Amino acid sequence: xxxSYRTGGLGAGGRTRLPMRAxxxxxxxxxxxxxxxxxxxxxxxxxxIVGLRLEPDLVSLLSQGRHIVxxxxxxxxxxxxxxxxxxxxxxxQEIASNVYGANMEAGLASALSSAPDAPLAVLETDEKxxxxxxxxxxxxxxxxxxxxxxQMDRAAEIWLLARRWREALASAPGCRVVANADDPLVAWAxxxxxxxxxxAAGQRWREDSWCCPHCGxxxxxxxxxxxxxxxxxRRPPVTWVLAGENVIDPSGRMSPIGLALPGRANRSNAxxxxxxxxxxxxxxxxxxxxxxxxxxxxxxYTQVQRNGCDVRLLLAKNPAGWLEALDVLExxxxxxxxxxxxxxxxxxxxxxxxxxxxxxxxxxxVFVGGERKLxxxxxxxxxxxxxxxxxSLDEAIGLSRAPHLEVLANYTAFQQYRAVVGRTE
Amino acid sequence: xxxxRLVWIYPDLLSTYGDRGNVLVLERRARLRGLPVEIVxxxxxxxVPRDGHIYVMGGGEDLPQTLAARxxxxxxxxxxxxxxxxxxFAVCAxxxxxxxxxxxxxxxxxxxxGLLDMRSGRGERRAVGEIVADVDPxxxxxxxxxxxxxxxxxxxxxxxxxxxxxxxGIGNGDGTxxxxxxxxxxTYLHGPxxxxxPGLADLLLFWAIGQLPPLHPEAEQLAHxxxxxxxxxVTPSA
Numbered sequence: 001x002x003x004s005y006r007t008g009g010l011g012a013g014g015r016t017r018l019p020m021r022a023x024x025x026x027x028x029x030x031x032x033x034x035x036x037x038x039x040x041x042x043x044x045x046x047x048x049i050v051g052l053r054l055e056p057d058l059v060s061l062l063s064q065g066r067h068i069v070x071x072x073x074x075x076x077x078x079x080x081x082x083x084x085x086x087x088x089x090x091x092x093q094e095i096a097s098n099v100y101g102a103n104m105e106a107g108l109a110s111a112l113s114s115a116p117d118a119p120l121a122v123l124e125t126d127e128k129x130x131x132x133x134x135x136x137x138x139x140x141x142x143x144x145x146x147x148x149x150x151q152m153d154r155a156a157e158i159w160l161l162a163r164r165w166r167e168a169l170a171s172a173p174g175c176r177v178v179a180n181a182d183d184p185l186v187a188w189a190x191x192x193x194x195x196x197x198x199x200a201a202g203q204r205w206r207e208d209s210w211c212c213p214h215c216g217x218x219x220x221x222x223x224x225x226x227x228x229x230x231x232x233x234r235r236p237p238v239t240w241v242l243a244g245e246n247v248i249d250p251s252g253r254m255s256p257i258g259l260a261l262p263g264r265a266n267r268s269n270a271x272x273x274x275x276x277x278x279x280x281x282x283x284x285x286x287x288x289x290x291x292x293x294x295x296x297x298x299x300x301y302t303q304v305q306r307n308g309c310d311v312r313l314l315l316a317k318n319p320a321g322w323l324e325a326l327d328v329l330e331x332x333x334x335x336x337x338x339x340x341x342x343x344x345x346x347x348x349x350x351x352x353x354x355x356x357x358x359x360x361x362x363x364x365x366v367f368v369g370g371e372r373k374l375x376x377x378x379x380x381x382x383x384x385x386x387x388x389x390x391x392s393l394d395e396a397i398g399l400s401r402a403p404h405l406e407v408l409a410n411y412t413a414f415q416q417y418r419a420v421v422g423r424t425e
Numbered sequence: 426x427x428x429x430r431l432v433w434i435y436p437d438l439l440s441t442y443g444d445r446g447n448v449l450v451l452e453r454r455a456r457l458r459g460l461p462v463e464i465v466x467x468x469x470x471x472x473v474p475r476d477g478h479i480y481v482m483g484g485g486e487d488l489p490q491t492l493a494a495r496x497x498x499x500x501x502x503x504x505x506x507x508x509x510x511x512x513x514f515a516v517c518a519x520x521x522x523x524x525x526x527x528x529x530x531x532x533x534x535x536x537x538x539g540l541l542d543m544r545s546g547r548g549e550r551r552a553v554g555e556i557v558a559d560v561d562p563x564x565x566x567x568x569x570x571x572x573x574x575x576x577x578x579x580x581x582x583x584x585x586x587x588x589x590x591x592x593x594g595i596g597n598g599d600g601t602x603x604x605x606x607x608x609x610x611x612t613y614l615h616g617p618x619x620x621x622x623p624g625l626a627d628l629l630l631f632w633a634i635g636q637l638p639p640l641h642p643e644a645e646q647l648a649h650x651x652x653x654x655x656x657x658x659v660t661p662s663a
Contacts, residue, residue: 152442153553153574157486210437210468216492218437218470348554349572351443351616374651378620381647382449 048106051113059105062112063137066096069122069276070137072130072165073145073186074158075321077103079261079297080145080269081124086294087277087287088120096121100298104129108137120280127161131168134175141276142169142193144179144186145201145269148208149355150318151347158185162213165189178275180268181238182224188213188233197275200224200241201268204327205320207355242271249274249284257288260295263328299414304421309397310404311421315414317346319355325408326356332364335400337393338380339370339413346411350375358383367396370413393417428463429455429634432477434503437468438493439519442574444483446617447514450626451479458638469493473502478633479512482519484615487530490518497522497538507540512632513609516618520603520611521545521577528577540609542584548598551576555659556594556614558602561586566624568592569602570655571614579604579613588612593659608632621652 051058071081078101085097096115098107103124112121125133127147134142144165147158162185169177170192179190180201185208190196202224203209209226212219217230227234241248245267248254257267270291277287296302303312316325329336342348350372358380366387368376373389380387390396397405409417433448452462467473469492480503485493497503507513513523521527524543529535532547556573560566569589578598581587588603588610589596596602596613603612610629612618619626623645631637 149442153572159486159488207436207440211489211492216438216488218468349442349574349616351446351572354443354446354449354617354620355440374647374654378647378651379446382446382453 045102045104045106045110047113048102048108048110051109052106057136058109059112059133060136062109062116063121066112066118067120067280068137068139069120069141069143070125070130070133070139071122071143071145072125072127073143073180074127074148074150074318075324076145076265076269077101077124079266079300080143080272081122082294082297083266083269083273083291084122084143084276086290087273087282088122088280089290090277090282090286091120091280093120094118096123098124105133105136108133131164134168134172138172139175141279142172142175142177143272143276144177144190145272146180146183146203146205146320147185147189148205148318148320149352150320151349152351153347153349158208159213162186162189166192169193176279178272178279180272181236182226184209184219184226184233184235185213187236191236196236197240197279198236198238199272199275200238201272202242202264204264205323207319240271240275242268247271247274247284247288250278253284255284255288258292260292261297261301263324265324265328299418302418306421307394307397309400309402311393311397312404312406313414313417313421314406314408315411316408317410319352322356322408326358326360329406329408330404333402334404334406335365335367335396335402336361337367337369337390337396337405337407337409338376338387339368339407339409339417340373340376341371341410341413341416342375343371343412346413353379358385361385365400365402367399369393369396370409393420428461429479429630430463430465430474430477432465432467432474432480432506434467434473434480434482434497434519435469435493436466436483438489439483439485441484441486441518441616443616444481444516447481447483447516447619447626450617450619450623451481451629454623454626454640455630457640457644460634469496473497473500473506475502475505475509477506477511479514479629480506482513482515482522484517484519486518490522490527491529491535493518494522494527494535494537498536503538504540507607507609510608512629513540514619514629515611517573517575517613517615520613521575521579523604523609523611524579525582541604541606541611542582543579543604544582545577545579547576548578552595552598552613554594555655556596556602557592557656557660558589558594558596559592560589560625561605564588564605564628566622566628568656569612569614569618569625570621570652570659571612571618572616573613574615575613577613620648621655623648623652 096118098111166189176195177193181198182203212228214233215231239250316322523541524537527545528547558569585604587601
């Protein structure tokens, strides 16, 4: 076990070394955050934006002397960041974290400056920013979850992204990578790192990794295993395994995960969190205790009562996310409301709807909402799924006459419904 | 006829963002007319069947695009099929590949399939957004609505005709959008381009099998509503 976090010379000393300008930047940033909160906004980014304007190296300065974990991937960043935080509570140390998903540079700066004495930081980081943030924070651990198509109108191409990750990790020798061995793009990117903890975290969505990221040949895939027939690239040997409802740790012991959060994807995130926690000296069973306490993440998976109906809100932003979320739905006859918007944060292009297979919704009550409900309607029609279009959450609740409604929405559609039912955390 | 054979070329390399939609729309519009349909998905490690009626190619990133072009040239199946009159429909990266050459990673020229007389390179800026274009009147297809997301600039030679002229968006980069020659047709409208353009889907089906019985209006009511909504959103005066 590596316990160096306890002896690494952390604590208040790290903070007092902040240069004057950085101190001013965090103070002014903090004031801006308070004003923003008073104005009724979320406040998690504005402080960072103001701070970065005064001190462009703010993230780097705020990271000095701390143990940093960066978490990235297309899906599961916010949840995994939260789970790692929960697993590390066993250490009894304060942890800086951007738990509400503000994952670009300003969000990181804000999270670090609002917990100036925390010796640990677990930071969700946008896929595009990870190379720059690796440079700025000199992380102790980088977590690579998965990589798949997402908001192509503004995101980088994923093969290109994998190459940038790979280059960034190759020139970050002091950092351990915890990576999903079952995702060939992720494994290729992580393969450049000096030290890797490989996790068999599973891969439900495979449409972006049929070919070898190294040479381009069609990959041979059998179960979770994969290998290239034309070069030496293959699935690396793993030390952590997600096995159904259980986790197998490096000692070979199998334990039930028993999360409060639903779904395979979250069990996968939990195993990754355990692997990270272990690198900080937290034993698997201690980590599990923390993980099981998490019941909802930034409003996701929240269940609320509305007009006599139990409404559960699920968020999914891209085809891989929708695939996992459709797995999580309560079985029929529970009715389902699907909602899609195409505002900036959602991506303005709805083409991805055609990458999701909706046929398993046939035969159950389905409602379609959101600002782009016609796109979704045409998509469901092609998959021969019967549906009704609705203009609001309440209309779906009223029409369903059911005790329970499952709601699956993409980013801004989710936020709109969340505003309707009232934030619960 | 026997089943209409739809051949989807290399979904493992050329399926970037909803490209399956084109296969599903062609299938649906054929089935609604009582035509049996067979869908063949051909991965890049498989031989391209020579006996398809309609071949569909999707979009892809730079490296997969280059790999796909190399393999399709080596396989020769698409060339053979087009040579005997099959229909070929390609979007985005697939469209660029149909030309004599296109810009690969780092904008090095890569040899295309040479099925359309055109050359593509990389432009200064990425074209991302809604696109509206009026189709060559000879094709009798209503105005196109779609989404483009590419950095390509395409110049047509004398043997290829522009598919359309842009009202909104960039397309080929010179006011035209897409290209066609014979029964080979390509467009920068990416992903599920046929979803909002059922008229274009019907043109491909017509090329493949001849006169089509009309559809019940109710069967395409939603598609037309979506089309109208998108056109109204980007061309307020229309």
